[in-house]
Amino acid sequence: MTKIAVIGGGPSGITAALFAAQNKENEIFVFDKSIILNTLLPTGGGRCNLAFAQYNFKELAKFYPRGEKFLYSIFSKFSTAQTIDFFEKIGVKTYTQDDLRIFPVSNSSKEVKNALLKETAKHKNIKKVFENVVEIKKKDKIFELKTNKNSYIFDKVVISTGGRGTGQKLAQNLGHNIIELRPALSSLITKEKDFSALSGVSLKDLSASVFFENKKIKTLSGDFLFTHRGISGPVVYKISSYCAYLDFNEKNPLTISFNLVNKNFETFDEKFLNNLKHNPQKETASILSEYLPKNLALKVLEVKQVNPKTKAGQLTKTDRLKISKSVTDFVFHAVGITKGEEIVTAGGVDLKEIEPKTLESKLVEGLYFCGEVLDIDGLTGGFNLQNCWSTGYVAGQALKEKV
Numbered sequence: 001m002t003k004i005a006v007i008g009g010g011p012s013g014i015t016a017a018l019f020a021a022q023n024k025e026n027e028i029f030v031f032d033k034s035i036i037l038n039t040l041l042p043t044g045g046g047r048c049n050l051a052f053a054q055y056n057f058k059e060l061a062k063f064y065p066r067g068e069k070f071l072y073s074i075f076s077k078f079s080t081a082q083t084i085d086f087f088e089k090i091g092v093k094t095y096t097q098d099d100l101r102i103f104p105v106s107n108s109s110k111e112v113k114n115a116l117l118k119e120t121a122k123h124k125n126i127k128k129v130f131e132n133v134v135e136i137k138k139k140d141k142i143f144e145l146k147t148n149k150n151s152y153i154f155d156k157v158v159i160s161t162g163g164r165g166t167g168q169k170l171a172q173n174l175g176h177n178i179i180e181l182r183p184a185l186s187s188l189i190t191k192e193k194d195f196s197a198l199s200g201v202s203l204k205d206l207s208a209s210v211f212f213e214n215k216k217i218k219t220l221s222g223d224f225l226f227t228h229r230g231i232s233g234p235v236v237y238k239i240s241s242y243c244a245y246l247d248f249n250e251k252n253p254l255t256i257s258f259n260l261v262n263k264n265f266e267t268f269d270e271k272f273l274n275n276l277k278h279n280p281q282k283e284t285a286s287i288l289s290e291y292l293p294k295n296l297a298l299k300v301l302e303v304k305q306v307n308p309k310t311k312a313g314q315l316t317k318t319d320r321l322k323i324s325k326s327v328t329d330f331v332f333h334a335v336g337i338t339k340g341e342e343i344v345t346a347g348g349v350d351l352k353e354i355e356p357k358t359l360e361s362k363l364v365e366g367l368y369f370c371g372e373v374l375d376i377d378g379l380t381g382g383f384n385l386q387n388c389w390s391t392g393y394v395a396g397q398a399l400k401e402k403v
């Protein structure tokens with residue numbers, strides 16, 4: 001028998017265990033300091049957005065600000081189609097939303113968790129150990145593992161402790177380089193504090209151009225949400241992800257210019273100015289509210305110091321242009337992220353030291369990694385769980401074959 005320790009029973013570790021267990025010569029011990037697969041429960045707001053309907057693996061890899069090229073060989077073996085198939089086989093039917101995000105038909109992350117647990121229970125060679133792994137040492141060909149309760153000896157080890165676990169430290173002690181951990185996919189706190197009354201107001205499919213230290217970083221798009229302390233929603237998560245390694249703060253903020261009307265609404269300026277011209281008796285606020293939620297329209301006018309009750313026909317040319325520019329170039333200054341609420345961690349075990357075909361360490365024979373502990377993170381849309389299923393599969397498959 002080959003004794004394998006899987007440290008971390010999250011989605012990636014459990015996937016690795018399931019595939020490794022297909023070889024009956026493997027005896028697998030899944031260690032978790034908490035409840036196995038509980039990290040799945042809050043995903044997708046409890047609905048578990050488990051994948052994204054992009055079936056070309058190179059296109060799929062583009063959704064990962066870190067890890068894109070490394071994922072090519074992994075996704076060529078196991079990506080969206082294989083994920084759907086895998087879940088179908090364990091009794092979880094899935095469906096694709098209009099925005100291409102894939103969910104279980106039940107819309108329940110609990111169902112996904114239970115199906116994976118049921119599958120795990122079918123394998124007599126998978127055992128669960130509810131202990132916190134605090135140390136791993138390699139002596140000759142053997143791994144010595146210490147937990148908060150016991151000591152063990154293993155032939156092989158998989159580290160799958162996620163972004164916030166202690167796996168990076170365990171890997172570092174075994175000689176691995178760790179790319180600095182940074183929160184990604186988070187809401188942003190803005191310098192502009194007087195928008196809290198708009199908290200909860202959301203806008204569909206905006207585009208945003210992001211600048212830092214007078215350099216353009218990227219133009220991104222997606223849905224948008226005002227919060228008590230700033231801004232959020234998928235477009236803001238994307239910004240936080242691409243800017244994860246920029247040190248923006250109160251003194252040196254990110255400058256984000258939003259087009260507040262739908263990104264496909266390219267003729268807004270023309271339409272809005274025509275609308276003002278043809279309706280001289282209408283109040284400016286009422287015309288602007290045809291394009292924006294009313295309270296946001298009022299805020300835009302307040303910021304631009306235009307009386308909302310001013311009749312369209314009485315606006316000066318400067319005011320008309322000022323309002324229309326403000327809608328398509330509405331600027332926020334981001335001074336930080338909402339700490340502790342990030343969805344994913346950027347950084348982790350340096351990919352240069354990992355063999356992508358097997359996910360085995362190039363430094364320590366018999367040591368494998370999968371999931372968020374690696375320096376891989378995706379945008380919102382099912383990409384981070386896809387990373388778990390795919391890297392879990394590749395590590396598990398390598399352990400199934402290499403005994």
Ligand SMILES: Cc1cc2nc3c(=O)[nH]c(=O)nc-3n(C[C@H](O)[C@H](O)[C@H](O)COP(=O)(O)OP(=O)(O)OC[C@H]3O[C@@H](n4cnc5c(N)ncnc54)[C@H](O)[C@@H]3O)c2cc1C
Nearest residue numbers: 008010011012033039043044133162165371372382384385
């Ligand atoms: C609120 C929220 C919503 C999300 N929604 C989505 C979504 O809809 N779609 C998507 O793709 N992604 C989503 N994500 C991201 C996704 O959940 C993670 O990327 C994924 O869970 C990472 O899986 P993992 O197996 O690598 O690690 P984890 O899920 O973090 O699991 C690691 C496990 O290891 C255990 N552990 C850690 N250290 C030790 C140790 N030393 N000894 C023993 N056990 C240890 C932990 O207890 C844990 O159970 C969401 C994240 C959050 C926070």
